[in-house]
Amino acid sequence: MSKQKKHPNIIIMYADDLGFGDVGCYGATSISTPNIDRLATEGVKFHQGYATAATCTPSRYSLLTGSYPWRNPRAAILPGDASIIINSQTPTLPSMLHHAGYRTGVVGKWHLGLGQNDLNWNQEISATPNDVGFDYSYIMAATNDRVPCVYVEDHKVVGLDPEDPIEVTYDWDKADPSQPTGRHNPELLKMKYSNGHDASIVNGVSRIGHMRGGKAALWVDEAMAEVFAEKAVEFVTENKDQSFFLYYAFHQPHVPRIPGPRFKGATTHGPRGDVIVEMDWCVGEILDTLERLEIKEETIVIFSSDNGPVLDDGYDDQAEELNGSHHAAGALRGGKYSMFDGGTRVPFIVSWPGTVNPGESDALVSHVDFHASFAAMTGEEMRDNEAPDSMNVLDALLGRSSKGRNELVVEGTKAKTVLRQNEWVFIPPHDGPAMNVNTNTELGNSTKPQLYDLSQDIGQISNLATENVDITSNMSARLNDILESNLTRPI
Ligand SMILES: [Ca+2]
Numbered sequence: 001m002s003k004q005k006k007h008p009n010i011i012i013m014y015a016d017d018l019g020f021g022d023v024g025c026y027g028a029t030s031i032s033t034p035n036i037d038r039l040a041t042e043g044v045k046f047h048q049g050y051a052t053a054a055t056c057t058p059s060r061y062s063l064l065t066g067s068y069p070w071r072n073p074r075a076a077i078l079p080g081d082a083s084i085i086i087n088s089q090t091p092t093l094p095s096m097l098h099h100a101g102y103r104t105g106v107v108g109k110w111h112l113g114l115g116q117n118d119l120n121w122n123q124e125i126s127a128t129p130n131d132v133g134f135d136y137s138y139i140m141a142a143t144n145d146r147v148p149c150v151y152v153e154d155h156k157v158v159g160l161d162p163e164d165p166i167e168v169t170y171d172w173d174k175a176d177p178s179q180p181t182g183r184h185n186p187e188l189l190k191m192k193y194s195n196g197h198d199a200s201i202v203n204g205v206s207r208i209g210h211m212r213g214g215k216a217a218l219w220v221d222e223a224m225a226e227v228f229a230e231k232a233v234e235f236v237t238e239n240k241d242q243s244f245f246l247y248y249a250f251h252q253p254h255v256p257r258i259p260g261p262r263f264k265g266a267t268t269h270g271p272r273g274d275v276i277v278e279m280d281w282c283v284g285e286i287l288d289t290l291e292r293l294e295i296k297e298e299t300i301v302i303f304s305s306d307n308g309p310v311l312d313d314g315y316d317d318q319a320e321e322l323n324g325s326h327h328a329a330g331a332l333r334g335g336k337y338s339m340f341d342g343g344t345r346v347p348f349i350v351s352w353p354g355t356v357n358p359g360e361s362d363a364l365v366s367h368v369d370f371h372a373s374f375a376a377m378t379g380e381e382m383r384d385n386e387a388p389d390s391m392n393v394l395d396a397l398l399g400r401s402s403k404g405r406n407e408l409v410v411e412g413t414k415a416k417t418v419l420r421q422n423e424w425v426f427i428p429p430h431d432g433p434a435m436n437v438n439t440n441t442e443l444g445n446s447t448k449p450q451l452y453d454l455s456q457d458i459g460q461i462s463n464l465a466t467e468n469v470d471i472t473s474n475m476s477a478r479l480n481d482i483l484e485s486n487l488t489r490p491i
Pocket of ligand 1: 016017055056254306307
């Protein structure tokens with residue numbers, strides 16, 4: 001490691017709605033992902049790496065705070081004009097690493113809110129990633145299917161003409177009726193919506209929510225991958241001589257799936273497959289940069305996804321029709337939104353060439369563990385209230401131990417929690433439909449308790465709850481204890 005550098009760089013590349021079976025090194029045969037596969041060849045590929053939630057906002061909240069999302073009632077899928085849900089006093093993964101001497105940056109999708117109930121897109125935004133531990137940020141505020149469709153750099157909308165201010169509302173009654181919408185002007189759409197996304201039209205695609213103005217600042221979906229890749233490469237290049245932490249949050253393969261022209265038709269699966277190939281190119285841009293700058297051996301690179309896969313997620317992009325025999329969730333049951341493993345078990349790779357021995361691992365690890373693990377690596381003391389659910393699993397992450405955590409709480413939509421303990425997973429009885437009919441996803445709701453042995457039954461076919469009453473009741477009691485606790489890590 002170079003002399004100025006006390007600690008290895010850390011890059012977390014975070015896909016959006018990428019399933020356990022969506023990339024080559026996890027079994028995909030019809031979507032080519034050579035760069036992610038290269039990362040797996042050089043690092044540790046985890047078979048039991050988990051997000052904490054089956055949707056974006058809560059999952060990302062855990063990654064950055066080391067806290068289970070259900071501890072914060074606002075950690076649920078947020079509208080695009082939500083205020084920030086991380087308190088500026090809360091110790092975060094980036095603030096902890098900043099304290100350890102890292103330069104910290106985030107590029108890509110945020111979706112954790114902005115401002116403090118005073119969000120005005122036309123002024124300095126009062127609370128951004130820069131207020132919760134990042135030295136630099138270049139983000140989209142929420143998701144690519146929500147307004148406003150603009151980038152925010154540090155505290156400001158990029159390229160905004162002050163003469164053309166941005167107005168945003170998520171209320172149809174408050175929206176300007178003269179502005180075209182997907183609902184009323186389908187003739188203006190280049191990609192039709194199948195569900196939900198029927199409000200403002202930006203770049204020929206209707207979104208969730210209404211926006212007016214800000215024309216010079218609007219993003220172009222086809223260029224988004226390049227815009228973010230360029231900013232990420234710039235951040236790495238500018239900080240190559242010091243320890244840096246980059247959280248690079250991809251917008252792919254979340255809807256609307258609109259690849260750049262080079263990637264159109266890259267797979268037989270239509271836009272969903274094509275944007276995964278595009279995302280793999282983004283990964284390659286970073287790996288190539290590390291090689292070019294000769295900092296590969298002083299950089300930990302992590303690749304994962306915020307939650308499991310979904311095919312039709314609200315646009316008519318033929319994801320279902322063109323899926324063929326591809327298994328986006330691999331052998332797992334369910335997907336995005338689901339309490340079954342397909343919702344939260346995701347590709348999870350950790351590479352550190354020269355230090356981490358390449359291999360595969362069955363250790364149970366989660367994104368929520370990065371905080372305590374990297375605090376241990378950098379010698380940072382954690383306060384008692386810091387990262388309450390983050391376990392130090394550094395040895396597992398670096399492939400030195402086959403042992404991760406013993407138990408983990410994950411959640412489907414609406415913060416419906418599930419307890420994983422060793423090989424067992426317990427899903428309590430939850431109200432609600434068995435299927436999300438819009439997305440064709442099994443949610444895991446059942447009036448009966450469910451217990452599966454994942455070591456024998458990765459597809460969660462055989463509910464063993466009635467045959468194992470003791471395990472079921474013990475796990476039910478343990479889950480209740482955890483839900484009532486203030487923290488789950490040792491102090
Ligand atoms: Ca997501």
